[in-house]
Amino acid sequence: MSRRGFLTTVGVGVVGAAALTGGQTFGWLEPLNLFGARTRGLGPQGLPINRTAAQAGVEGAAVSADWRLSVATAAGSSALSRDALLALPQTEAVLPIACVEGWSSSVRWSGVAVPVLLASVGAPPESRLRFTSLEPSGAYRVMEMGPEYAADPLTLVALAIDGEALHLEHGYPARVIAPGRPGVLQTKWLRSVEVI
Numbered sequence: 001m002s003r004r005g006f007l008t009t010v011g012v013g014v015v016g017a018a019a020l021t022g023g024q025t026f027g028w029l030e031p032l033n034l035f036g037a038r039t040r041g042l043g044p045q046g047l048p049i050n051r052t053a054a055q056a057g058v059e060g061a062a063v064s065a066d067w068r069l070s071v072a073t074a075a076g077s078s079a080l081s082r083d084a085l086l087a088l089p090q091t092e093a094v095l096p097i098a099c100v101e102g103w104s105s106s107v108r109w110s111g112v113a114v115p116v117l118l119a120s121v122g123a124p125p126e127s128r129l130r131f132t133s134l135e136p137s138g139a140y141r142v143m144e145m146g147p148e149y150a151a152d153p154l155t156l157v158a159l160a161i162d163g164e165a166l167h168l169e170h171g172y173p174a175r176v177i178a179p180g181r182p183g184v185l186q187t188k189w190l191r192s193v194e195v196i
């Protein structure tokens with residue numbers, strides 16, 4: 001291939017990629033949005049859905065009256081109901097979900113700041129944590145968080161969006177929302193938090 005032919009091919013490739021990924025921003029390109037969010041358009045509470053509760057197999061466990069967030073530290077473990085979490089001081093933060101699939105969206109979250117949660121069980125804020133989802137399997141079931149994120153007063157075990165209980169598709173009864181982390185690490189449908 002001549003040098004000129006090569007450059008033309010690269011040019012078409014770049015324009016093509018821009019058009020294909022532009023669908024999240026430009027409505028008229030939406031039909032070409034092959035690499036965007038799996039669920040097109042806006043989901044409930046003004047936020048796209050990456051993986052639904054049905055796909056994750058959590059529809060039963062997530063809405064069960066028996067749900068508790070298990071919080072395990074070196075000293076032992078506690079089981080907190082959603083009401084118990086709501087009874088702790090709540091923090092509000094406008095933070096984005098930034099998905100590698102090509103969309104980013106900010107909403108107003110509220111819930112228990114992770115340092116507040118750690119303090120409530122007597123654990124130090126500078127802790128390394130492991131969060132596990134109710135999902136029986138899946139690439140994003142388990143997530144680890146370094147102490148610098150755990151100690152951030154805006155890192156949340158989120159319970160609500162815009163003052164309304166999290167929609168099941170967005171991680172009800174509780175999910176992680178932390179500043180400056182990719183969407184894949186914003187674990188939905190929490191089951192447990194462990195100090196590791």
Ligand SMILES: Nc1nc2c(c(=O)[nH]1)N[C@H]1C(S)=C(S)[C@@H](COP(=O)(O)O)O[C@H]1N2
Binds near residue numbers: 047100135141186187
């Ligand atoms: N348990 C669990 N949490 C998850 C996921 C998942 O598949 N399972 N997907 C992640 C990805 S890739 C993104 S972008 C966000 C999307 O959150 P949303 O569906 O509330 O917009 O959730 C993250 N949390």
Ligand SMILES: [Mo]
Binds near residue numbers: 050098100183184
């Ligand atoms: Mo994502």
